[in-house]
Amino acid sequence: MARILAVSDEVDDRLLGAGLKALDVDLVIACGDLPFDYLETLVTMANVPLVYVPGNHDPELRRRPSDISPEDIVKPFSFRPDDYDRPGPRGCVNLDGRVRDVAGLRVAGLGGSMRYTEGPNQYTQKQMQRRAARLEMRVRLEALVPRRPAPPRDIEVLITHAAPLGVGDDDDPCHEGFAAFYGLVARLSPRVLIHGHVHPYGRRVEDHSIVGTRVVNAVGHRLIEV
Numbered sequence: 001m002a003r004i005l006a007v008s009d010e011v012d013d014r015l016l017g018a019g020l021k022a023l024d025v026d027l028v029i030a031c032g033d034l035p036f037d038y039l040e041t042l043v044t045m046a047n048v049p050l051v052y053v054p055g056n057h058d059p060e061l062r063r064r065p066s067d068i069s070p071e072d073i074v075k076p077f078s079f080r081p082d083d084y085d086r087p088g089p090r091g092c093v094n095l096d097g098r099v100r101d102v103a104g105l106r107v108a109g110l111g112g113s114m115r116y117t118e119g120p121n122q123y124t125q126k127q128m129q130r131r132a133a134r135l136e137m138r139v140r141l142e143a144l145v146p147r148r149p150a151p152p153r154d155i156e157v158l159i160t161h162a163a164p165l166g167v168g169d170d171d172d173p174c175h176e177g178f179a180a181f182y183g184l185v186a187r188l189s190p191r192v193l194i195h196g197h198v199h200p201y202g203r204r205v206e207d208h209s210i211v212g213t214r215v216v217n218a219v220g221h222r223l224i225e226v
Contacts, residue, residue: 002026002103002226004157005046006218008196009033009055015221020045023223027103031196031218032111032121032161033057036089043091049102050092053111055161055197056174060120061087061094095159097131099139105156105226106142108135108188110181113162113197116174121161125179132180139188154188156226158213160195167208167215170198185213191226194218 005023007015008031020042028042032055043050054061088094093102095109110131115122123131139154162177163169164185169177175198185193192214199219208215216222 002105004029004103004194004224004226005042006031006159006194006216006222006224007034007042007220008161008218009199010220011035011038012221016041016045025223027051027105027107029107029157029159029194029218030092031055031159031194033196039089039092043089050089051095051100051102051107051109051159052089052092053096053109053159053161054088054094054121055111056113056119056121058111058121059087061096062120097135097138099135099142099155106154107157107159108139108155108190109159110135110184111161114173114176114178123178128178129180132178132184136184136187153190155190156192158185158188158190158193160193162197163195163217164193164210164215167210168195168198168205168217182210185210189213192216192224194222194224 003025004027005025006029025046025048027048028046028050030039030052032053096111099108112121112123115124164181165177165179169175190213194216196219198217205217216224
């Protein structure tokens with residue numbers, strides 16, 4: 001079992017002191033829209049891996065097609081030195097559209113929100129459907145590599161910035177969720193989907209479920225055991 005600290009959207013100063021070490025986490029997951037220096041502080045103080053996806057307020061972090069190496073396609077599951085050479089917070093790994101094994105878990109990610117301006121990390125429903133299909137293909141490629149023991153499921157954790165459509169999202173154009181996440185969850189069977197983007201503003205946040213997958217809003221911070 002892995003103990004995860006999930007963070008998103010709102011800086012929590014309580015995590016910047018000795019309290020973070022006392023949480024004794026195995027992995028930090030960030031779901032977007034957090035200052036890069038905050039993430040760099042968390043990965044340094046926690047001294048465990050930190051993986052993240054970008055939010056709609058984050059800068060453009062995607063590489064051009066000419067920057068993508070053959071290893072990005074042939075070996076989508078392993079950590080490589082170039083994971084840490086990409087744009088973004090230092091010492092952290094961007095999982096947007098990618099899958100990695102980390103802290104004993106197979107984790108995949110899709111960043112971004114519904115398109116409402118011309119800024120980066122924003123997508124229409126159709127665009128996210130295509131991104132979800134590409135991510136699923138990358139997960140399937142992993143099955144071509146022999147593993148012992150065989151994985152019990154395709155992934156354990158799916159991290160997104162936006163929520164699934166109708167499951168913890170909001171009805172305004174910016175905070176509407178993505179329908180593509182339904183099919184992705186149904187086919188990849190993660191134990192948990194962790195998202196941000198939807199601020200509770202003091203309201204109690206309830207977890208949801210999609211076909212047996214727990215859906216968790218990580219705005220601020222949440223502790224999750226998987």
